[in-house]
Amino acid sequence: MAVVRDALGVGVAVGLSGFAFGATSAGGGLGLMQTCALSLLVFTGASQFALVGALSAGGNPLTAAAGAFFLGVRNAFYGLRLSQVLALPRAVRPFAAQWVIDETTAVSLAQPTRRGARLGFTVTGLSLYLLWNLTTLLGALGAKAIGDTDAWGLDAAGPAVFLALLAPMVRSTTERAVAALAVLLGLGLLPVLPAGAPVLVAALAAPAVLWAQGRRRGRTRDDAPGEDR
Template sequence: MTGEQTPPRTATPARAQAEGRSDAAVVRDALGVGVAVGLSGFAFGVTSAGAGLTLLQTCALSVLVFTGASQFALVGALAAGGNPLTAAAGAFFLGVRNAFYGLRLSQLLRLPRAVRPFAAHWVIDETSVVALAQPDRRSARIGFTVTGLSLYALWNLTTLLGALGASALGDPDAWGLDAAGPAVFLALLAPMLRTTLERAVAGLSVVLALVCHPLLPAGVPVLMAAFAAPAVLALHGLRGTGGRRTARTARTARDRTTRDRTDRTEGTDRMTRDEEGR
């Protein structure tokens, strides 16, 4: 059977230009996030050196760990005199969130198998936010790659510069650099708290950390804050069970009322028929 084949659709100049603008916009946004957050690596370098870590240890944390909140939690706990194991455990719990990001991004990006181990190292808050904000897979891949590349390069460079310049700056607490990393993390996290349940978990985490801070050794308040999520979910489940039980009780009462009303109506109709028969 023969017939005319539909020619492949070619991109018009206007369409190609629109796609180019879209890619350029994704790259611009990704670079903005990468540069803005990457500069805070300087604060980590200064804080880490002030906590007593060597230049090699500080740079190794940024190269191998590469998750700002966990790095700040680790050196912060060590600077406060916390146990290294406790500090590492707190940093680990903060880093676990990246595994959940990875589950979502693996479905969105669908990268080749050979690339996945390297891309997994870049699954952090910033790359996840940029990738998930894109309307399609192509834009998500561009956003993830540009954000990860620019942030990784700049974060490690500024970590090195911060560690080298720590002695010249003196006490990082006096400059407020110890709060730079957590402030950036909160700025990225706040817009993602959209539901009441998410806000409740975040609020309870803050309360637990603040209450436990003067009572427990350094690093432990972070671990205690991790119990906010199961506590809120358990309470939400109990409220849901209570709500379902209340709804079931109300539905049963409503059905009983309807049944009684029907029985009365049928009784009235039967009496009427008996009187008419007499």
């Protein structure tokens, strides 16, 4: 089935970037068990990269954890949407919550039916979870052979992969406006806000664009000729 093929493609493509996380984490000073525990328990790539990046730069552990937490808050919003799309049994939801991430959300929402969304979510989540944790282990073990992980820019691998997956889905004028404003907010606030906070502020791009469009439509209706009341 096409949905299985696409879901596996996403799982494999993104799962391989676990090499980058494992090498970056181990190269930044975290132990093998700590690195693997992050992938097993946290399992949200951007938050993991944010945490190890802050720690390797000499940041306070509490501050680093707070930044990673703020960055991971986006998954809660994904969960609200996916709960409606997937409508999973109550007994399954606590386990499925571990797989509510960028990639599973993108694949699920791209499906036209609930059955397809559930299948896409399951295949993407399972393949990505298994491969991400395997490559995290291999990357951490091979960190010494790689050398200076900062010189390789490995922390950019995960975001780059997801951007490549997301870009083809941005088609309408509204979606492009939201994406552009989100980029401006995220990059513009990066030097002045703590790690993770610019992403949360960038999430305001969607309601801001929708609000602006609503006001413009309202003015258009007010300016249109009609009957006196």
